Amino acid sequence: MKNFISLWRVARLAGSGDSQKVIAVCEGELARNPDDVVLKKYLSLAYEANGDYSKALQQAVAILACDRNDELALRIAGGSLAKLERHDEAAEYVASYLRVAEKQANQSKSLWDRFRDGLKVSDESKEVRSKWIAWARDYQQWSGNRRIATR
Numbered sequence: 001m002k003n004f005i006s007l008w009r010v011a012r013l014a015g016s017g018d019s020q021k022v023i024a025v026c027e028g029e030l031a032r033n034p035d036d037v038v039l040k041k042y043l044s045l046a047y048e049a050n051g052d053y054s055k056a057l058q059q060a061v062a063i064l065a066c067d068r069n070d071e072l073a074l075r076i077a078g079g080s081l082a083k084l085e086r087h088d089e090a091a092e093y094v095a096s097y098l099r100v101a102e103k104q105a106n107q108s109k110s111l112w113d114r115f116r117d118g119l120k121v122s123d124e125s126k127e128v129r130s131k132w133i134a135w136a137r138d139y140q141q142w143s144g145n146r147r148i149a150t151r
Contacts (some may be wrong), residue, residue: 006025006029006033006039007038007039009025010022010025010026010029010039010042011042013025014042014045014046017049019045019046019047019049019050020046020050022042022043022045022046023043023046023047023050026039026040026042026043026046027043030043035066037063037066037067037070040059040062040063041059041063041072041073043059044056044059044060044063044072044073044076045072045076047059048076048079048080051083053079053080053081053083053084054080054084056076056080057076057077057080057081057084059073059076060072060073060074060076060077060080061073061077064077068096069096069100070100071097071100071101071104071129074093074096074097074100074101075097075101075132075136077093077097078090078091078093078094078096078097078136078139079135081093082094082139087143087146090139090143091139091140091143094136094139094140094143095140097132097136098133098136098137098140101129101132101133101136102133104129105126105129105130105133
């Protein structure tokens, strides 16, 4: 039960937009519960919002170690690597993100997924997902053109 209360607190903080507080709370909670994937998602989003792409990437990779098809973690990893100008690595995550996001966009959501989305564990609402899919497609095209130009 304590973990649920912690998650609820983090979800409320995330909704307020105070990424510094989210980071502080998540880091504290992860010190006690280092395997909590949901806390890692909030933490990666907060790091991303703060522009700390190295730390956002670190959390995304940790999430992907548990679930290699986690849509949010793939998006954060690809986006963070792109911001860090590690384009070859980013392209791999972006391709995986597109595969997973497009598949999930066409599936109906389970009760758990709808509950999880209500807690804002994932920012992948239909509108946000559409924007990220468009960004990923553009990035793939740019990355492909970049590779051709460097040959």
